[in-house]
Amino acid sequence: MKQRRKRQEKFMEERPPMSGWRRFARVFFGRKVVLFGLIVLALYVLIAIFADLIAPYDYKQINLQQVLAQPSGEHLLGTDTAGRDVLSRLIYGIRPTLIVGSATILIAAVCGTILGLIAGYFGGWIQTIIMRCIDALMGFPMLLLALVIAAVLGGGMKNIIIALGVASIPTFARVMCAQTLIIKENDYIIAGRSLGFTNWHLMWNHIVPNAFPPLVILATMNIGMVILMEAGLSFLGIGIQAPDAAWGSMVSAGYNRLTSNPMLSVAPGIAIMLIVFSLNMVGDGLRDAVDPRLRGTL
């Protein structure tokens, strides 16, 4: 009885109304794993910015006297086949990873959104043409498509970004097209037309803001995938190559010494795993906080 009254009192206590941001923060940070992911991401970004200050050695410095050194006080993660400090290379490797990840997603999101928006809004033969092309693009395995583009254009970071960007367009185009088809049936779009707005105005000012939540979430989740693919391409020898530091090529350079010098491959492998995991968790948290109804669709 007493307990019940206590509960009742607690329930009746005045609680200040919750603002949109507070509600967002409560759901977003409510899950510990999301918080963990966010901290990891923040650390990665900080390390990338201050790499020059943090790295103990120059990541390109070849030291033939210290080839394949085991982890020690001097070299925390040992050295690679050219005597370069693995930890320093790992630290500098964050930069291309983050740049490739974000630039690729930017390209894919912008192109995909525009294509999906046009296809969904105008419908009819315009939609058929655009979406069938997107479907054709989707028909290729993503990695294979990126491989072909990279093979034609050649390696290097810029081409990797283009290749992965093109390969990631279909996801965004499809989501945007579906969103547009739903949103354009809303009364406020008809109301907007009745008030004399142009199609472009309705598309940019009325449909895009309403389609934003799923797009942002999709982008966050896809960065992880793109990073993984970049590592894959570098592993296959098409991506970023030594002496530049990239995690994928580091894994590939070390994998035939897994038994004698496991850190060569394992360290960058863990680094990749950690950032992809963090991005996925942050994406999940973002989805649940922004729009719980999207659970299961994204």
Add this chain to the structure above:
Amino acid sequence: MALLTVENLKTYFHTDFGLVKAVDGVSYEINEKEIIGIVGESGCGKSVSQLSTLQLITSPPGQIVDGKVIFEGRDLLQFSANGSEMRSIRGGQIAIIFQEPMTSLNPTLSVFQQIGEMLELHLKMDKEMQRKHSIELLKQVGIPDAERRIDDYPHQFSGGMRQRVMIAMALSCNPKILIADEPTTAVDVTTQAQLLALMQNLVNQYNTSLIIVTHNLGVVARYAERIYVMYAGRIVESGTCDDIFNQPKHPYTIGLLKCVPRLDEAEGTKLVPIEGLPPNLINMPSTCAFLPRCPYSIDKCREEVWPPLKRVNGQYVSCYVDTRR
């Protein structure tokens, strides 16, 4: 000459089940500073006829097959549906208020952004003027604390308030005609009365003509000067408000009035519903569409096609029967 004349408007929809003649030869007109009512039950084509005048019918499946919409001497149906002439008329000259205030405002834009973009589009105002004018409009439609509320988003307003915002938006560019498509269906009765009074006030003040589209005769009784009654895509009776209420001539109008409670009736009088259902607009017979539900029908009704409107004592009625007897 009338401000807006709609002549023989026909809007058809191609559906999987056949051709739907949603609006089949509707004609009406509205003069400057006049308030008219268009009354009919759900699906009789009253909304479609209004959307057609502004070419807002989604095509396909809809298509305006025939007719003229003469506004200030120009036939609006000659303009291309999304061309600049048509766009400048929409919102600028003729504005529509829709029935669902909950969904007719964009949830991601603040009220100011939505009124402001209208002002920018039609009146080319700068941001500062937009703000001043928007606040002024919100005050006029009776939103308290307008200076602060203007930056609120639609979800922070109640249904009635949102409809007020819609009215403010529609009137923002001082249109010549305001079309209110069931403006009070989604709000409760007390709010209905307030909104209607507000609209009447504002159209008087702005010298705007008002078309009230509704299924509720009570809504138009007080405000409209003339009433058009629609059934199954056609106008079956038209006349002044007094004539329609005091001496309805079409059996459908009579039926409609019998099922609305009136204050001047003797106590204990029962309301009489119209029997049957509205017709399916696919594969309509050529005879009168009200025939299956009509208590007055005579043999001629079953043999001949739906009669055109003819003048009876200042009213226009499409019926073979003289219901006065």
